[in-house]
Amino acid sequence: xxxxEQHPSTLSVQEGDxxxxxxxxxxxxxxxxxxxxxxxxxxxxxIIDIRSNVGEKKDQRIAVTLNKTAKHFSLHITExxxxxxxxxxxxxxxxxxxQLTFGSGTQLTVLP
Amino acid sequence: xxxxxxxxxxxxKEKRETATLKCYPIPRHDTVYWYQQGPGQDPQFLISxxxxxxxxxxxxxxxxxxxxxxxxxxxxxxSSLELGDSALYFCASSLGAGTSNIExxxxxxxxxxxT
Numbered sequence: 001x002x003x004x005e006q007h008p009s010t011l012s013v014q015e016g017d018x019x020x021x022x023x024x025x026x027x028x029x030x031x032x033x034x035x036x037x038x039x040x041x042x043x044x045x046x047i048i049d050i051r052s053n054v055g056e057k058k059d060q061r062i063a064v065t066l067n068k069t070a071k072h073f074s075l076h077i078t079e080x081x082x083x084x085x086x087x088x089x090x091x092x093x094x095x096x097x098x099q100l101t102f103g104s105g106t107q108l109t110v111l112p
Numbered sequence: 113x114x115x116x117x118x119x120x121x122x123x124x125k126e127k128r129e130t131a132t133l134k135c136y137p138i139p140r141h142d143t144v145y146w147y148q149q150g151p152g153q154d155p156q157f158l159i160s161x162x163x164x165x166x167x168x169x170x171x172x173x174x175x176x177x178x179x180x181x182x183x184x185x186x187x188x189x190x191s192s193l194e195l196g197d198s199a200l201y202f203c204a205s206s207l208g209a210g211t212s213n214i215e216x217x218x219x220x221x222x223x224x225x226x227t
Contacts, residue, residue: 032214043202043218044155089154093214098168100145100216102154 002027002094006103013080014111021106023090024072032093033066033073034100039086047088048075080110114139116205116219124225125193133188133222137205143167144186145204145216146178155202161186162208193226200224 003026013019025033031052036044050057050064050073057064061080066073077084090103117136125131137144143162147155148171157170161180172178175193180186190197200223204216 034215036218041200041223043220046215046217049215099157099160099170101157105154 001097002030002092002099002101004090004092004101004103006090006106008106009104010107010109012109012111015080015082017080019075019077019080019084019108019110021075021088021090021108022072023074023092023103024070025092025101026071027092027094027097028071029096030092030094032095033064034091034093035062035064035075036089036091036102037086038089038105044089077108080108082110082112084108085110116203116217118201118203118219118222120222121220122223122225124227126227127193127195129193129226131190131193131224133190133201133203133224135186135188135203135205135219137184137186137203138207138217141205141207141217142184143206143208144180144184145206146172146186146188147202147204147218149200149202149221151199158188190224195226198224198226 006023034049037047038044061078063076087105089105091100119134145160146158149155158172160167164180178188200221202221203219206216
């Protein structure tokens with residue numbers, strides 16, 4: 001089955017700096033890669049996603065890149081703000097297994 | 113915009129009891145997914161339904177069962193509860209289970225505590 005690894009597990013940045021979270025996946029059949037933001041005790045919120053036919057996608061301060069050959073994808077947050085502090089999960093959707101497999105999460109702390 | 117609704121939001125049960133969690137997907141969404149999230153863990157896929165039929169199965173214990181009804185809402189039935197079943201249970205919904213419409217939107221979750 002699919003295995004998604006996520007790094008780092010914790011990340012602290014100063015407000016205004018950039019944050020990068022990286023994930024790798026194992027199943028070459030995976031073709032959809034969403035990122036979720038989860039605040040403590042709340043639901044995971046879909047913040048951005050990318051499909052395997054696209055290399056990069058940007059939405060305001062958030063961007064995701066995908067390297068299908070290397071099987072890794074990354075989340076980039078620029079001009080971080082304290083409200084960006086949360087746990088971020090990457091995930092991979094395998095068309096063959098038809099399920100989302102999540103990474104282990106990154107606790108992002110933006111220091112004011 | 114309407115979101116995924118889950119009930120109850122909190123549930124306390126004793127060991128060996130049963131529990132039923134309910135999920136109402138976003139209107140027009142025909143696919144429902146159930147996830148279990150333990151403290152400090154990532155969501156683990158349990159089971160999914162597409163057009164009222166079981167679509168895929170993940171790490172769902174045999175003590176658990178689920179179904180999707182004609183109005184697309186889904187229920188997760190949990191029997192012989194164990195302490196280790198204490199977790200947040202999320203339901204997510206999407207429009208279609210193919211590769212073109214697979215954005216999953218999560219409900220607020222049900223926090224199950226087994227004592």
